[in-house]
Amino acid sequence: MSNPLKIFTSLGALAAMLMLPWVITDPRYRDLIITMGIYFILASGLRLIMSVGQVSFAQAAFWGIGAYSSAILVMKAGLSFWLSLPLSGIISAFIALLIGYPCLRLKGPYFFIITMSFGEVARLVFTSWIDLFGGTNGISGIPAPDPITISGVFSISFPPRGVEFYYLLMLLIIVSFFVMYRIERSHFGKACGAIREFDDLAASLGINIMRHSIILFVVGCFFAGIAGSFYAHYMTYIGPGYFSFHESLLFLIIAVIGGTESIFGIIIGAVLLTILPEFTREAKQFESIIYGAFVLVVLLFMPSGIWGMLKKIFRIKPLSKSYI
Amino acid sequence: MTAQILAQIVVYATVLSLVYILMSLGLTLVFSIMRMINFAHGELYMLGGLSVYYIYGRLGLNYWVGILGAVVIMFFFGLLLERTIFRPLRHDMLAACLASLGVGMMLQTGALLFFGEEEKAVPPVVTGTFQLGNVSISNERLLIVLVSVAITLALILFIKKSKTGRVLQAVAQNPEAASLQGINVTRMTAVGFGIACALAATAGGIIAPLVYVSPYMGVEPVLKAFIVVIMGGLGSLVGAVIAGFVLGFVEQFSLTMFGFVGHIFGFIIIMVLLLFRPRGFLGKDFKVH
Amino acid sequence: MRGKMRGRGICFSVAFVFLAGLMFVLFSPAQAAEPKTILIGDSNPLTGGGAYWGIGSKNALDLAMDKCNKAGGVTIKGQQYLFKIIHEDDKYKGSEAVKAINKLIFTDKVQFIVGPLGTAAVKAVQPITEAQKMVMIIDTYAGPDILRNMNYTFRAMVPPTHFAPSFFKWVKDKHPQLKTLIHIAANDATGWGATNGDNDACHALGMKVLGSEFFERGSTDFTAMVTRILSQNPDFLSMGGSPPGEAALLIKQAREMGYKGRIIHSGMLEPSQLGPIAGWENIEGIIQTGIGPEGPGVPKAMKQYFIDYEAKYGNVNSFAPYIYDMFDILVMGIKKANSLDSTKVRDAIEQMDEFDTIWGKARWGGKELYGNNHQLFRPTPVSIIKDKKLICLEMVTPQEVPPPSQEWHNRK
Known part of the structure; x- marks a missing residue:
């Protein structure tokens, strides 16, 4: 962070994020921005495991695990949201560890099918274990986060879909962004790039592929769990349909369309793929056709995603020297 | 569990397995030649069903003419898809997968606009039921059993014995070596994709009279087809046949014994099997080339 | 090769933009709401697994609206109003329903909502509609939670x-x-x-x-x-x-x-x-x-409904009759309230006595089970x-x- 330009840009971005609710006051657009934020956290978590060349199709399942854990911890165990938020991340991460340890030995399509199966198992468990997860009816009436009060000084409460949720999410985004950015810049991140490009060579150089993959998978799922917890308390209702295979595919599309080369690509992907369906909403049933065509056009003509193309056009120098 | 129930499970599990195998043949071929998971497979299957619906159900032509029509139409459609979308993406497996997803989305919605949202029936090809011991099974199902066994055997023979089949096999095993032998890998890949689309359409056309046709008819079966193909091992046809039987029997038994919860056991068994055989039943090590 | 690719890329992009533009022109709604129009929002699955129900609902609502508009709409405090329904696609998903309802409420500024079907969709949008005091007439088979403690949600379908x-x-x-x-x-x-x-x-x-x-x-x-x-x-x-x-x-x-x-x-x-x-x-x-x-x-009014539906759409949708009344009920409420204020319309609907629907006599009830009279009771056919x-x-x-x-x- 020595570069003054970088500090300036970061501060600018931070100021823009803080100011945004004053510019965009329409609740519809605020809701869309929050959706973008959640998609960003999920897709950037997915990008972590993609940086060693593995594609997980269970991201939505871990999102769901976080959402359901948080709802249950708050509503049945009576915990405070502020405790259940990190806890649901930890639960997701723990399950990711259990699943990842055996499954990450599998490569490519085999990893695809095993994560897809896990995602289906998770969805079916949410559907079938009615006493705990509410079955197909889901869980409704999830309370808002408890107000933060420092006696006599100030108090922040969370009205339904209020702007306070926006600031909470921005905080989560900044934390996850920072963590992922540090991973990317570290020696660890560079090793991951090496694993993706030449796994045999990396192994012969003494890089522990398994350890690297597991850590990335677990961190990605931790943030998916956090995003789930936030989502549950923001929506106040969750059901098993929210966390299906198709949502996992959406996060993958976001990551690839935006460009997995840089975390900024994920931002672009999340923003574009949230806005596009709203922009083409008037097309009604043609909407999916436009969406599909958009995905095809980007894949065919921007091989490294939209970020890759922007980088080429504006000759942006890579912020980090690593591969991810 | 009485003998009657056991017999019923075995008979219907065999039918289900053969349906799964039939649905996964085209996918296996694409997977072996192009190393890509074709997410549009379900929609190609659906288009096969729709073609048969229009040619046989609406125009009133012979059923087998309908199947033939679907095969021809989808073969050329496959060539077109390969040329415009998948050939430029052949070096990027993930992009090709997502592109197939985009294609699938467009085909599905296109079908919804053209065909309508209602499920429609394809008139039965054969009627009546057949008594197999104390298990009754409809002749429709028997026909599917025969046709899918025939198609599977024909495809395996075609790949193993015919000249084109051997060339396809060479391309699947090692494109560089095949190219050095003077094989036009690009053209063979296109032909392979065309055949795969035709196979998907055949499956749709064969299964359509047993079920119904609708724009969403491919959504659910395709997930099962993915499992069969990948459990079979890197594009191995015989592997897919084994995997089809494993999946069919595991599902039929667990669903009959436990009801809906059986779906969970089915997926867990698949996960465990994959952990013990990380390259599928008859697969080799996975390498992207 | 590269040049060819780029040429095709431009072609493709131009075609795409053109297509998108065309869609937009073809389907964009009249933005300016006329002074005499009451906007009603409808969010239903027009694509995806529930499309059969969603398209049936859309058709039934349009049919009811046309009939009402042809008869002169409603007159409130001397001012004549006609209706316009804005249909949105929720793809039979809760998360999409939220986006659709947000658009209807905050961008289109609809005054009432009819139609969401599917429990996930209704439960997902209720926090918004209730907070906005938006009268919403739903149809779903969900349990009692869907109406309990809900002040502005009415269910116009009789559940099992x-x-x-x-x-x-x-x-x-x-x-x-x-x-x-x-x-x-x-x-x-x-x-x-x-x-x-x-x-x-x-x-x-x-x-x-x-x-x-x-x-x-x-x-x-x-x-x-x-x-x-x-x-x-x-x-x-x-x-x-x-x-x-x-x-x-x-x-x-x-x-x-x-x-x-x-x-x-x-x-x-x-x-x-x-x-x-x-x-x-x-x-x-x-x-x-x-x-x-x-x-x-079959009640007489129902027979007429089937004639009208088939004349307009040329087919039969078994789900549509269940939705048709929703629009009429809302119009009755507006007429009775003689106002467009959602709380007044809500009160008016709650206080409606027995009224006629295509199914026969109907009334509101359900206090014992739901704590409010927001559940419609109308005859159920045995066929x-x-x-x-x-x-x-x-x-x-x-x-x-x-x-x-x-x-x-x-x-x-």
């Missing part, structure tokens, strides 16, 4: 909780030999609503529920389930909560595998859709609560499929207080 006791009583009276059953439904909120409602009713009537089976929506193979059913051989299969396509295949496979008992569906199955898939001989004698233009029990046609035999009155819930998922 209320109609199943009367429906199955009719079945018991006319077919006393039917004593045991297995219930089959899709494993979604609609299916669970039907399972609980139907099984509670049958249990209370002294029938024996041997089990409840569920399947995944979109399934085409039910042989494992039928094997399970055959081993218990119930007198009848109760299939409420099974969508038409799946129900058709289920009937076909059950008959094919040798099930001889009766089939009862506490929902709507259109024979012209069902017969070709299930086989005409297999669907004879199915007792259900759907309605068509024929039979001694039978006979000679390939749906014949409505009679209309039965739903019960306001259902039998006690047995929580069927905990029982084997």
Whole structure:
């Protein structure tokens, strides 16, 4: 962070994020921005495991695990949201560890099918274990986060879909962004790039592929769990349909369309793929056709995603020297 | 569990397995030649069903003419898809997968606009039921059993014995070596994709009279087809046949014994099997080339 | 090669932009709301798994709106208003429903909402509509939670909780030999609503529920389930909560595998859709609560509705009649309130006495179960499929207080 330009840009971005609710006051657009934020956290978590060349199709399942854990911890165990938020991340991460340890030995399509199966198992468990997860009816009436009060000084409460949720999410985004950015810049991140490009060579150089993959998978799922917890308390209702295979595919599309080369690509992907369906909403049933065509056009003509193309056009120098 | 129930499970599990195998043949071929998971497979299957619906159900032509029509139409459609979308993406497996997803989305919605949202029936090809011991099974199902066994055997023979089949096999095993032998890998890949689309359409056309046709008819079966193909091992046809039987029997038994919860056991068994055989039943090590 | 690629890229992009532009022009709504227009929002699945229901709803609402507008709309405090419905696609998903409703409320500034179907969609949007004090008329089979503590949500569809006791009583009276059953439904909120409602009713009537089976929506193979059913051989299969396509295949496979008992569906199955898939001989004698233009029990207004619907759309949608009234109910509420203020309209709807619908006399009720009178009660048809046609035999009155819930998922 020595570069003054970088500090300036970061501060600018931070100021823009803080100011945004004053510019965009329409609740519809605020809701869309929050959706973008959640998609960003999920897709950037997915990008972590993609940086060693593995594609997980269970991201939505871990999102769901976080959402359901948080709802249950708050509503049945009576915990405070502020405790259940990190806890649901930890639960997701723990399950990711259990699943990842055996499954990450599998490569490519085999990893695809095993994560897809896990995602289906998770969805079916949410559907079938009615006493705990509410079955197909889901869980409704999830309370808002408890107000933060420092006696006599100030108090922040969370009205339904209020702007306070926006600031909470921005905080989560900044934390996850920072963590992922540090991973990317570290020696660890560079090793991951090496694993993706030449796994045999990396192994012969003494890089522990398994350890690297597991850590990335677990961190990605931790943030998916956090995003789930936030989502549950923001929506106040969750059901098993929210966390299906198709949502996992959406996060993958976001990551690839935006460009997995840089975390900024994920931002672009999340923003574009949230806005596009709203922009083409008037097309009604043609909407999916436009969406599909958009995905095809980007894949065919921007091989490294939209970020890759922007980088080429504006000759942006890579912020980090690593591969991810 | 009485003998009657056991017999019923075995008979219907065999039918289900053969349906799964039939649905996964085209996918296996694409997977072996192009190393890509074709997410549009379900929609190609659906288009096969729709073609048969229009040619046989609406125009009133012979059923087998309908199947033939679907095969021809989808073969050329496959060539077109390969040329415009998948050939430029052949070096990027993930992009090709997502592109197939985009294609699938467009085909599905296109079908919804053209065909309508209602499920429609394809008139039965054969009627009546057949008594197999104390298990009754409809002749429709028997026909599917025969046709899918025939198609599977024909495809395996075609790949193993015919000249084109051997060339396809060479391309699947090692494109560089095949190219050095003077094989036009690009053209063979296109032909392979065309055949795969035709196979998907055949499956749709064969299964359509047993079920119904609708724009969403491919959504659910395709997930099962993915499992069969990948459990079979890197594009191995015989592997897919084994995997089809494993999946069919595991599902039929667990669903009959436990009801809906059986779906969970089915997926867990698949996960465990994959952990013990990380390259599928008859697969080799996975390498992207 | 590269140049060729780029050329094609430009071609493709231009085509794409053109296409998108065309769509936009073709489908963009008249932005400026005329002073005499009441905007109503409708969010329904126009694509995806629930498209059959969603498109039926859209058609029914448009039909009702056209009729109302042709008759001059409504006059409130001397000012004449016409209606305009804005339809949005929620893809049968909760998260998409939120986006659709946000657009309707905050961008289109609709004054009322009709139509969301699907429990996930309604539950997901309720936090918004309730906070915005937006009168919303829904139709879903969900449990009592959907109306409890909701001040602006009305349910204009009678769920099985209320109609199943009367429906199955009719079945018991006319077919006393039917004593045991297995219930089959899709494993979604609609299916669970039907399972609980139907099984509670049958249990209370002294029938024996041997089990409840569920399947995944979109399934085409039910042989494992039928094997399970055959081993218990119930007198009848109760299939409420099974969508038409799946129900058709289920009937076909059950008959094919040798099930001889009766089939009862506490929902709507259109024979012209069902017969070709299930086989005409297999669907004879199915007792259900759907309605068509024929039979001694069909109300006169309903007959007229079927003529109008077919004249406008050229086909039959078995779900559409359930939605048609929603619009009329809202208009009655607005007329009665003589205002567009949502709280006043809400109060007016709550205080409506018995009123006429295409189904016959209807009223609001449900205080005992929901804590408010936001549940519509209207006659439910009992119909039978006979000679390939749906014949409505009679209309039965739903019960306001259902039998006690047995929580069927905990029982084997």
